[in-house]
Amino acid sequence: MLRVDNVSVAFDGCQALAGTRIEVAEGETLAVLGPSGSGKTTLLRVIAGLTRPDCGRVLLDGRDVTAVPAHARGIGLMFQDGVLFPHRDVAGNVEFGLRIAGVPREQRRRRVAEVLELVGLRGFEQRPVATLSGGEQQRVALSRALAPAPRALLLDEPLGSLDGPLRARLLDDLAEVFEAIGLTAVHVTHDVGEAFALGHRVAVMLEGRVVQCAPPDELWTRPRDEWTARFLGMTNVCELDGRRVVVRPEAVRLRRGDDVTVLSVERRGAVVHVRVRGDDGDEFEAVTTELDHPRAGGRVTIDIDPAGVVELEERPSPG
Amino acid sequence: MDRNGASVRLALGAAVALPGAFLGLFFAYPLGSILARGLTGDGSVELRPGVLWFSVWQAGASTALTLALGLPLAWVVARFDFPGRALVRALVVVPFVLPTVVVATAFLTLLPEGQQRGILPILAAHVFFNVAIVVRIVGGYWARIHPRLWEAAATLGAGPASRLRTVTLPVLAPALAAAAALVFLFSFTSFGVVLILGGPTRSTLETEIYYQAARMFDLRAAAVLSLVQLGCVGAIVGVAGRLDRCVAGARMVAPESDVLVRAQGRQRVVVAGILGAAAVGLGAPLAALVERSLSAPGGYGLTFYRALGEETPALLVVPWRAALNSLAFAAVATGMALVVGGIVAAAVARSRATWLDQFAMLPLGASAVMLGYGFVIAFDDPPLDLRSSPLLVPVAQALVAVPFVVRILTSALRSIDERLRDAAAVLGASRARVIREIDLPLVLRSFGLAAGFAFAISLGDFGATVFVARSDWPTVPVAIFRFLGRPGAENAGEAAALSVVLMTMTMAAMLAADRLGGGRRGL
Numbered sequence: 001m002l003r004v005d006n007v008s009v010a011f012d013g014c015q016a017l018a019g020t021r022i023e024v025a026e027g028e029t030l031a032v033l034g035p036s037g038s039g040k041t042t043l044l045r046v047i048a049g050l051t052r053p054d055c056g057r058v059l060l061d062g063r064d065v066t067a068v069p070a071h072a073r074g075i076g077l078m079f080q081d082g083v084l085f086p087h088r089d090v091a092g093n094v095e096f097g098l099r100i101a102g103v104p105r106e107q108r109r110r111r112v113a114e115v116l117e118l119v120g121l122r123g124f125e126q127r128p129v130a131t132l133s134g135g136e137q138q139r140v141a142l143s144r145a146l147a148p149a150p151r152a153l154l155l156d157e158p159l160g161s162l163d164g165p166l167r168a169r170l171l172d173d174l175a176e177v178f179e180a181i182g183l184t185a186v187h188v189t190h191d192v193g194e195a196f197a198l199g200h201r202v203a204v205m206l207e208g209r210v211v212q213c214a215p216p217d218e219l220w221t222r223p224r225d226e227w228t229a230r231f232l233g234m235t236n237v238c239e240l241d242g243r244r245v246v247v248r249p250e251a252v253r254l255r256r257g258d259d260v261t262v263l264s265v266e267r268r269g270a271v272v273h274v275r276v277r278g279d280d281g282d283e284f285e286a287v288t289t290e291l292d293h294p295r296a297g298g299r300v301t302i303d304i305d306p307a308g309v310v311e312l313e314e315r316p317s318p319g
Numbered sequence: 320m321d322r323n324g325a326s327v328r329l330a331l332g333a334a335v336a337l338p339g340a341f342l343g344l345f346f347a348y349p350l351g352s353i354l355a356r357g358l359t360g361d362g363s364v365e366l367r368p369g370v371l372w373f374s375v376w377q378a379g380a381s382t383a384l385t386l387a388l389g390l391p392l393a394w395v396v397a398r399f400d401f402p403g404r405a406l407v408r409a410l411v412v413v414p415f416v417l418p419t420v421v422v423a424t425a426f427l428t429l430l431p432e433g434q435q436r437g438i439l440p441i442l443a444a445h446v447f448f449n450v451a452i453v454v455r456i457v458g459g460y461w462a463r464i465h466p467r468l469w470e471a472a473a474t475l476g477a478g479p480a481s482r483l484r485t486v487t488l489p490v491l492a493p494a495l496a497a498a499a500a501l502v503f504l505f506s507f508t509s510f511g512v513v514l515i516l517g518g519p520t521r522s523t524l525e526t527e528i529y530y531q532a533a534r535m536f537d538l539r540a541a542a543v544l545s546l547v548q549l550g551c552v553g554a555i556v557g558v559a560g561r562l563d564r565c566v567a568g569a570r571m572v573a574p575e576s577d578v579l580v581r582a583q584g585r586q587r588v589v590v591a592g593i594l595g596a597a598a599v600g601l602g603a604p605l606a607a608l609v610e611r612s613l614s615a616p617g618g619y620g621l622t623f624y625r626a627l628g629e630e631t632p633a634l635l636v637v638p639w640r641a642a643l644n645s646l647a648f649a650a651v652a653t654g655m656a657l658v659v660g661g662i663v664a665a666a667v668a669r670s671r672a673t674w675l676d677q678f679a680m681l682p683l684g685a686s687a688v689m690l691g692y693g694f695v696i697a698f699d700d701p702p703l704d705l706r707s708s709p710l711l712v713p714v715a716q717a718l719v720a721v722p723f724v725v726r727i728l729t730s731a732l733r734s735i736d737e738r739l740r741d742a743a744a745v746l747g748a749s750r751a752r753v754i755r756e757i758d759l760p761l762v763l764r765s766f767g768l769a770a771g772f773a774f775a776i777s778l779g780d781f782g783a784t785v786f787v788a789r790s791d792w793p794t795v796p797v798a799i800f801r802f803l804g805r806p807g808a809e810n811a812g813e814a815a816a817l818s819v820v821l822m823t824m825t826m827a828a829m830l831a832a833d834r835l836g837g838g839r840r841g842l
Contacts, residue, residue, distance in 0.1 A: 050741050070744040071752075077745040083738045087760045096756075097746035148746060 001026040001184055002047070002152050007056030008208075009042050016042040017053070018208035022186075024152070029178055029185045030213075031199025033192065035231070039208040040188040041080075044154045047186065048077045060151060071100075076150030080157040082141040084129040090116070090140050091125035097148035115143040118177055135166045142177070152184040159194060171197055192232055196220075204228050221248070225313050235285050237312070244312045249273070251308020252286035254294060257301020260284070262294045276302060335666060338659040342721075345714050349693025350549075356696060357542030364540045367522065371547065374507060374523040377438065381445035381506035382499050388446055388600070389453030389498075391593045396454055397461035399590055400579035407594065408454075414601055415451035416772065416829055418779025419511030420796040421818040422447060424803065425604035426516060428611040428815060436518035444512045447604060449502040450597075456501070460494035462578055493562060500559035507555060508548075508686040510782040511796070515803060524548045525688050525782070532692050533786070542696075545689050552686065605822070612815035616808070623816035626809070633801045633810060635791045641798040642820055648709075648784075648794060649777035649828075652716035656773040657766070659717065660724025667725065668732035687719045687782030694787050711787040712794065716777035723776060724769045731765035732758065771832020775825045795821045 002024040009017040016039045024030045034040050045051035047058055049070035057066045065073055076097075084093050094115060095108045103111070116122055119139040124132075132140065138158055145153055158174070159167050175198055178185055187198050195202045196216040203213040212224040223229035226237050229246040236247040260276040263283070267273075271287045274294060278284070284302060294300050396408055414422065426444050427435050434440070464487075472486045488495075510525045517523075522530065524544055532541035582590040615622035627638040634641070694711055735758065743753045781796040788797050795817055802814035 045741075048741075048745050050744065069749075070741070071747050071749050073745075074747075075745065077742070079738055079742060083736065083742045085739060085742070085757070096743065096748075100743075100747040100752060100756075144742075144746070 001028075001061060002186070003057075003059040004043065004047060005057045005059060007043075007046055007053040007058065009039075009046060009051060009053050015208050017046065019056070020205075020208060020210060022203055022210060022213065024184055024186060026184055027182045028200045029183070029187060029198055031195035031202045032186060032188045032205055033190070033195040033199075033202050033231075034205030035190055038205040040190075040205055041156055042208075043205070044077065044156050044186065044188055047152075048075050048154055049073045050077075074148075074151045076145035076148070076153040078138075078141050078145040078153065078155045078158050081134075081161045082137040084132075084137055084140055084144070086129060088129070089125070090121070090127045090129060090132070093129060093140055094125075094144045094147050096144060101148060111147055112143075115147050118146070118180070119143045120173065134162055135170055138162065138170060139173075142174070146177075146181075146183075152186065155185060155187045157189055158187075159189070159191075174198060204231065206231075222310055223312070229310070229312065235283075238282060240309065244314070246310050246312055247284065247304055248308040248310065249285045249287045251305040252284050253303045253305065254286050254288060254300050255303065258299045259301040260299070262296050262298045262300060265293060265296050276300065334662050338662045341655070341659050342718075345694075346690070346718055349690065349697040352697040353542050353545045353689065353693050356538060357546045364537075364543045366540065366544065367527065370522050370524055370527045370544075371551075373521065374525070374551075377441060377445075377513075377523065378503050378506040378509075381442050381449070382503045384442055385446045385449045385453055385502045385506075386495070386499060389450040390457065392450065392597050393454045393458035393461060395590050395593050397458040398578060398580065399582050399586075401582065401590065401594075404579075407597075411454045411597075411601070412451045413826065413829075414447050415449070416775040416779070416825055417448075418781065418796050418821055418825060419448075419509070420515065420781050420799045421608070421779070421822050421825075422604065423512050423515035424799060424814055424818040425608040427803070428811075429604045429607040436516055436521075438521065440516040441509075441513055441521070444516060445502075445506045445509060447601065448509075448512075449505055450601070452501050452505070453498050456498040457491060457494045461491060464490055464578070466578055497559065497562040500555065500562050504552070504555045504559055508552065508688075510686070510688050511800075515800070524551070525686060528688050528692055529782075529785070532695065538696060541692055545692065548686065548689060608815055608822070609819055612812065612819045615812070623812040624820075626813050627816060627820070631802075631813070633805050633813075634793060634798055636793065638798055638813065638817060641793045641795045641817070642824070644792055645778055645794040645796075645821070646824070648713045648716060649774050651710075652713035652720060652777035653770055653773040655713065655717035656720040656724050656777070657770055660721045660769065660773070661728055661766075663721070664725045664728035664732060667729045687715075687780055687784075688786070690715055690718055691783035691786030694783070707789065709789060709792050712784055712792070713777070715783035715787050716780045717773075719780050719783055720773035720776040723772045727765050727769040727772065728762060731762040735761050767832045767834075771829045774828040774832070778821065778825055778828065795824075 004020060004022045007017050007020045008015070018039075020039065020043060022030065022032070022043070032040050032043060042051060046053050049058075049065070049068060049072075053066065057064050059065065060073070060075070085096065088096070091109075091112050094112045098108045098111060112125060113122070116124055119142050121136065121139050121143070124136070124140070129137065129140065138161075142158070155174075159170055162170060171194060177183075178198070187195070189195050189198075199216060201213060201215050202219050204211045204219070206227060212219065212228055214222070219228075220232065223232055223234065223246060226244065226246065229237060234246050234248060236249060236252065238245060238247070254274060254276075260278045263275040263277050265272060265274050271289055272293045274286045274288060276284050276286065286302065392411070396404065396411075422444050426440050426447075430440055468486055468490065469482055472482045477485060507523075508525055509523070510529070513521065513523050514526045514529065517526065524547060528541045528544045528548065531537045531544060612623055613619045613621070627642075630637055694715055698711065739757050739761075740753050743757050744750075748756055778794075779796060780794075781800065784794050785797055785800065788794055793801070799814050799817050799821070802810045802817065
């Protein structure tokens with residue numbers, strides 16, 4: 001439904017996008033995951049029509065829209081930290097796109113109430129935007145983008161400026177809203193958890209290129225190269241029979257024994273990350289949900305489940 | 320799409336042509352005439368010695384005094400929360416927009432007989448005018464410095480004195496330098512104050528141009544002086560512009576609520592003392608002026624105000640006609656300045672060329688007197704014999720006001736987050752619609768401010784107007800100057816009364832502009 005075909009963009013000699021390709025199906029949410037500076041935001045700006053690519057095409061429903069300016073594309077964009085219009089109240093922000101499109105007043109009012117309801121801000125119409133909390137501002141930004149019923153919605157780190165429980169709650173809400181209206185969306189983030197939570201598929205970006213694009217489970221079980229594996233949080237990269245492999249941490253099993261030394265134990269929510277070092281100096285990370293996990297400084301034995309060993313490709317050195 | 324782009328470019332071209340033609344005809348052409356007059360012709364020019372030196376050192380001394388006296392007030396306004404803080408911030412600006420002739424008259428009435436003219440009254444008047452610059456620029460910058468900076472220094476062992484030396488002053492340095500450069504510029508080009516308070520022996524480049532051109536009719540000498548003035552001012556504007564960008568580039572934004580504290584203990588005494596001193600320093604001259612205008616020969620009364628409606632040997636028309644002239648001229652001048660300045664600001668804000676910034680600042684430095692003098696020599700002969708046209712007055716006033724309009728609107732336009740325009744575009748707004756929906760509403764407030772400034776400057780302009788105003792069409796500042804030039808308590812009283820009238824009109828204009836712009840934001 002939405003296709004970005006071989007797009008390149010350079011700013012002042014710096015290559016932001018280098019032959020980027022992505023494809024999004026109707027009703028699908030594609031999460032674009034990458035470190036800062038990987039070209040994610042530029043990709044969104046190209047799709048939205050705010051940045052003209054140096055070469056390549058953007059196709060919407062098979063139609064080439066590369067030359068169509070932003071205001072005629074009908075694609076919604078939700079900015080990082082909202083970017084609400086400071087001179088308009090909540091309703092004035094949300095109805096903006098409808099007003100531009102010439103929708104009559106009464107219809108606008110109904111639609112504004114509808115989308116505010118959808119994001120859980122019923123009755124916020126008359127509030128000045130300066131009085132809203134960070135989370136509320138993001139919700140208003142979301143409803144402003146949704147109100148004109150765009151063909152597709154682009155989200156640029158929408159949770160970037162939030163933290164803690166607020167972030168988690170808005171994440172849930174976003175997933176729910178997308179599901180409810182069957183939206184086609186491209187969601188840009190540098191947070192692995194966010195990408196996995198929202199994306200039907202996740203496209204991993206590095207230096208202006210899509211390195212790998214797959215559903216979350218597949219991405220986790222088969223990271224293509226070392227960089228991707230490490231970016232997803234896997235640290236057990238080693239040589240095995242002359243091949244470069246990564247061992248997923250859940251495939252490293254701990255049991256009583258005296259083969260390796262426990263370096264550190266760290267609880268992250270429900271799981272506990274245990275770092276061990278063998279007598280040959282190799283380090284491994286394991287995860288366990290056992291409450292009776294080993295302590296730092298102790299000795300244990302590890303088993304490796306062969307199903308969790310993934311062979312890595314040599315990544316072609318970036319241009 | 321290309322046709323759209325072409326038509327946008329065409330519209331832009333047409334929009335740029337209008338201010339271009341205006342500035343070309345009424346700014347570049349007169350300036351060129353001065354250049355031609357100054358660089359050609361024969362015979363040596365005899366200049367009074369010491370004029371350049373006096374211009375420089377009085378400006379330097381004014382700057383040092385203004386900083387020394389303005390900084391405590393800037394500190395109080397930037398860091399302390401007290402009742403009426405917003406009012407204080409607003410009142411401090413009042414002297415800055417007052418006409419120079421009014422301030423000069425006020426100091427004449429305030430100072431004791433025999434000490435009314437000389438260097439001290441000049442310095443005092445310059446401080447009175449420019450304290451607002453220090454409080455606004457330095458204070459505004461000070462208020463944005465996050466208190467954590469001091470807290471960090473304190474935890475690292477720096478005491479109050481050491482914090483002032485190692486943190487506050489270095490951080491404030493760009494703002495201090497920018498404010499100093501502006502105060503220096505305004506003191507260097509100060510005309511009405513020096514002309515009225517300087518007495519016959521004190522002359523700066525600015526008053527000397529007037530003296531040579533209007534009293535000695537030595538146009539060649541005036542042109543040479545103008546060139547010297549232009550060179551000096553160009554250098555100051557260049558430095559000021561560079562320093563100004565340093566200030567704009569700094570970002571340590573902290574919300575005001577984090578910075579402001581309530582004064583406690585001994586601080587309360589200090590804060591109250593500074594505020595009290597400021598009130599006396601800024602209020603006394605104006606109070607003296609009002610008192611003088613009301614002190615008729617037989618006790619207090621409105622005698623001098625009533626006299627404004629009667630014929631006087633000082634003017635060709637009854638004085639209240641001058642007030643009507645001033646209002647009409649200022650209204651026309653404001654319109655011109657807003658159109659020309661608005662278009663220039665739009666162009667400046669969109670482009671990244673810094674020379675455009677500087678160019679727009681130039682009329683500010685070219686000084687009102689030089690503009691007025693340029694008009695005299697440029698529009699004296701056919702085909703451009705406009706000397707007798709009353710329209711020259713608002714044109715000259717508009718030119719004096721344009722740099723202020725450009726500065727106010729440019730910074731307002733630049734402060735609009737580019738992503739707001741993107742957000743509007745993504746929601747379907749075309750380029751023209753973005754300007755209407757985003758740019759215009761967001762600069763509306765500044766537009767009111769710019770209009771108020773332009774009106775106040777036009778009302779109060781003396782340097783340019785004194786050259787081009789016809790004797791039968793005087794403005795209020797010109798009329799006040801005529802009254803001051805004649806002896807007797809009667810004339811002094813009418814000058815004071817007329818000054819109070821002009822002060823009232825100026826303040827009403829600023830207040831109206833503030834309402835006009837501020838009302839819709841609800842802030």
